[in-house]
Amino acid sequence: MKSRLVLWNVDLTLVDVPIVTRDAYxxxxxxxxxRPLVKLAPALGRPESEIVFDVFARNGIQPEDDYLPRFLAALAVSFASxxxxxxxxxRMMAGAREALEAVARLDGVxxxxxxxSIKSNAVHKLRAFGLDGHVDFEIGGYGEEVYPKAALVQVAQGRAKQRYGTAFAAANTVVIGDSTHDVQAARIGGAAVIGVASGRSMASELREAGADVVLPDLSNASEVVAAVAGLTSPVDRKAG
Incomplete structure (x- = not known):
């Protein structure tokens, strides 16, 4: 029976693919x-649906009603190509493969x-580095869904419940991400959070944003597993 839900951020947590992303955009x-793209908006942990409108604004484009779905469809095609x-x-981030494999061995995870990222692009990113074997892509929350990232936590929990028959909430859900936006989304959305200082947010910023645990990177798989295990044990969390 599945009793722990671990939700990974992708970019700068597991992989970093800036050149293909820029060219696809x-x-x-x-x-x-x-028109040619002149300015690319920084991701900052935001969903693709938010980034796209920022890109339009930075490039002086007033988006029409169908621009977002058309852009996301074109982005999927250009990324896949x-x-x-x-x-x-x-590049694969340090320790990403080992961390995914180690967490997969944790009971009930x-x-x-x-x-x-939109779902198809996220799949391509992980598959390119052989990181897709331990990930159930069908229950995640993705950038084409027009919700704040915090709401995507609850979307993913709902999908996981429907698929596995377990109610997932803050006591048994962990988000692992590299940005303060990931941390804030997890806190608001109803999940524990492990901050990984492998992206643009420093360890101190992740702690200040409310991360339960902060790791320098994923290179110590046993630390990742220990953090996930501790944060998905309701008794341990109340005791701490």
Missing amino acids: AEAFRVVTG RADRIAATG VQSLLTG
Whole structure:
């Protein structure tokens, strides 16, 4: 029986693929607007649906009603066409494979994603580095869903309950991410959170945002497992 839900952020937590992402955005922008992309908005842990409107604004585009679905569809196509370049131009974050494998051995765990990336792109990113084997992509929360990232926590919990028959809440759900936005989303959405200082947020910023545990990176798999186990034990959490 599944009794622990672990939701991973993707970019700068598990992988980093800036070149393919930038090129895919540029092509999708050109397809939708007919203009070249000049300024790419920083992700900052936000869902793709938020980033796209920021991109439009930074490039002086007043979006029409159908721009978001058209852009996300074009982004999926342009990213997929570059899937064979992901591993060559990107990198797997330190310890990512070992951490996923170690957490998978924890009793009752199911792992999925809570990511700003659209689902198809997230699958390509993990598959390119062989990180997809321990992830149930069907129960995650993704960037094409027009909800704040905090709401995606609850979306993922609901999907996991429907699939596995277990009610997932703050006591048995952990988000693992590298940004203060990930931490804040987890706290608001109803999950414990492990901050990983492998992205643009420093360890002190992750702690200040409310992370339950902060790790420098994922290179010590036993620390990751210990953190997940401790945060998904209701008795231990109340005692602490």
